[in-house]
Amino acid sequence: MPELKEVLRLEGLRKSYNIGQPNEVEVLHGIDLRLDSADFAALVGPSGSGKSTLLNLIGLLDPPTAGELYLDGQPTRAMDDEARTALRGRHIGFVFQFHHLISAFTALENVLMPSMVAHGKPGAEMLDRARELLAAVGLEKFADRRPDQLSGGQQQRVAIARALVTRPSLLLADEPTGNLDTRTAAEVFKLLRQFNARFGCAVLVVTHDPRLAETCDRTIPLVDGQVVSDERAAHAP
Amino acid sequence: MWIESTIALRFLRHGRAQSLLILFGIAVGVAVIVFVVALISGLQSNLIERTLGTQSHIRIEAPREVNRIAPAPPGTVQLLLEDPRPQSLRPIDNWQQVRDVIERLPGVKAVSPVVSGPAFGRRGAAVESVALVGIDLARYLRVIPLQDNLVTGRLEVGSGNGMVGRQLAEDLGLRTGSKLRLDAGDGREAVINVAGIFELGVRELDERYVYVDLKQAQSLLALPGGVTVIDVTVEDVFAADATAARIRGLTGLQAESWMESNAQLMNALSSQSMSTNMISFFVAVSVALGIASVLAVSVAQRTREIGILRAMGTRRRQMLRVFLIQGAVLGLLGSAVGAVAGWSLVVAFNTFGPRLFEIDLQPMLFVAAMALATLAGMGAALVPAWRASRMDPVEAIRHA
Numbered sequence: 001m002p003e004l005k006e007v008l009r010l011e012g013l014r015k016s017y018n019i020g021q022p023n024e025v026e027v028l029h030g031i032d033l034r035l036d037s038a039d040f041a042a043l044v045g046p047s048g049s050g051k052s053t054l055l056n057l058i059g060l061l062d063p064p065t066a067g068e069l070y071l072d073g074q075p076t077r078a079m080d081d082e083a084r085t086a087l088r089g090r091h092i093g094f095v096f097q098f099h100h101l102i103s104a105f106t107a108l109e110n111v112l113m114p115s116m117v118a119h120g121k122p123g124a125e126m127l128d129r130a131r132e133l134l135a136a137v138g139l140e141k142f143a144d145r146r147p148d149q150l151s152g153g154q155q156q157r158v159a160i161a162r163a164l165v166t167r168p169s170l171l172l173a174d175e176p177t178g179n180l181d182t183r184t185a186a187e188v189f190k191l192l193r194q195f196n197a198r199f200g201c202a203v204l205v206v207t208h209d210p211r212l213a214e215t216c217d218r219t220i221p222l223v224d225g226q227v228v229s230d231e232r233a234a235h236a237p
Numbered sequence: 238m239w240i241e242s243t244i245a246l247r248f249l250r251h252g253r254a255q256s257l258l259i260l261f262g263i264a265v266g267v268a269v270i271v272f273v274v275a276l277i278s279g280l281q282s283n284l285i286e287r288t289l290g291t292q293s294h295i296r297i298e299a300p301r302e303v304n305r306i307a308p309a310p311p312g313t314v315q316l317l318l319e320d321p322r323p324q325s326l327r328p329i330d331n332w333q334q335v336r337d338v339i340e341r342l343p344g345v346k347a348v349s350p351v352v353s354g355p356a357f358g359r360r361g362a363a364v365e366s367v368a369l370v371g372i373d374l375a376r377y378l379r380v381i382p383l384q385d386n387l388v389t390g391r392l393e394v395g396s397g398n399g400m401v402g403r404q405l406a407e408d409l410g411l412r413t414g415s416k417l418r419l420d421a422g423d424g425r426e427a428v429i430n431v432a433g434i435f436e437l438g439v440r441e442l443d444e445r446y447v448y449v450d451l452k453q454a455q456s457l458l459a460l461p462g463g464v465t466v467i468d469v470t471v472e473d474v475f476a477a478d479a480t481a482a483r484i485r486g487l488t489g490l491q492a493e494s495w496m497e498s499n500a501q502l503m504n505a506l507s508s509q510s511m512s513t514n515m516i517s518f519f520v521a522v523s524v525a526l527g528i529a530s531v532l533a534v535s536v537a538q539r540t541r542e543i544g545i546l547r548a549m550g551t552r553r554r555q556m557l558r559v560f561l562i563q564g565a566v567l568g569l570l571g572s573a574v575g576a577v578a579g580w581s582l583v584v585a586f587n588t589f590g591p592r593l594f595e596i597d598l599q600p601m602l603f604v605a606a607m608a609l610a611t612l613a614g615m616g617a618a619l620v621p622a623w624r625a626s627r628m629d630p631v632e633a634i635r636h637a
Contacts (some may be wrong), residue, residue: 056631059548061547061548061630081553082553085550085552086552088550089549089551094545094548096545100542100545102542102545103251103542104244104248104250113546114550116239116243117546117550117551117555120239121239121240162549166550
């Protein structure tokens, strides 16, 4: 197992919307959180609790209003869009609820996309890695298919392979199984676990599904914009 | 740039129906522009060529004779009745020096001194009024290409030889070798041998012109050693105006460019050019608007994919380039097809058209049209591309 190291640290993270207007609202009220490289954590909470907002902040898609967010030890709040985009591309993999592949590209090209966006034309090594990832999600035969020629579960598996191609230190999954049937959902979850163990990348899953959350090592409940407790499951390492 | 162009081309290919439709639109627009511009510039150069086939670019004459009016003493009212002076045939003073000065002016190709005046041409009982033109043949040919207009006989003046217009030859029953008596009044007469018959294609000239040697014309018109006109040809026909002004300033003589003496033609030409430019401009604008609207739709359709690409680390300027490249590619491809179509139209016009004139195919026109369309495509893509690059990834991904 890879050496344990801090991947993400949140210190007093706050997020408000409509700042300076009468309808200003604070969604996150000072969140402290730390994720290590081996963590497989579930972010749970009722809708409206700020899960998506927190995930967007962690994913560097949205800047916090106050507090600091360290990704691989780097403070990020002062960064401009350009720097955040670059950091996001290198360190974070995304899996969304609605798989979201780029329809004009094949499965293999979709997997390669984060690398191509950062480094241009993929080299042989990168191609091998992408093929290997596709094989790991059981889709090596579908490399040249377009997204519309794949089932929902297959598309989500391509999306997972895509999220991992840059060897990110943190994988964020927003309801990754929300759109799938139970059996496929379990398979997708199993894949996430495998990659967590294999690459040592921290995984943070937002989910509604208590059964899935139970299988995670940590459960982070978010209620009204605050982390109420941080439970480490009995089976956690 | 590799990934930006790859994404741009894939997006275009993926939205094939839209891309083909707008390509067709661009091609039609560019074909129209190419054809109209080629047609009008062909027509114009043909008109200019015809006009300048029978006249020099600049015509220099002695200043006109005007009355000098003595200034009235202050405090008095001067009532004037002016009788305009008759313009007698007057030679240009020091024409040899004037010729040498003009010859050294930049942009001047040829200078030809001419002495011309009225006379009667007689053969038997027939009399025609003619314009007697005394020329230095070698110099004159560099101004008016008479060799292209010779119908029969040879180019020769001097030693009692001369050349006459075809209409005049018909009116007086002249053939090559016939004798023509020239009478310039006051008993100055000469008989010339018709060496050649020419046809300039302008009736007035063909029924009046008689070319003789400079010396013979001088003695017939009682202007020994003098010339009445200096014809000038310049390198750039549209610079004739400026050169004429320069000559006026240098010599104090009356110098008129072909543009001034054909003011109506110039007016027609510039109106034509203006309408061509207007047509081109508005066609180009509507093509650009077409590209802009197709790309705007594409940005809206791909909002979610743009969000995903941004989440995966695509920078704003990369996103901007993706759509700028799409605009450029549409402009380039569409105009390439359009240029070929326009070229085919020109060839068809030359082959099956009225055949009054040939349209000259200028490769620069196609290059310019394609470069312009590509730039217009990028310009049109600017707003949609900007919108794509400013999209908030969170909003874009949530977009259903």
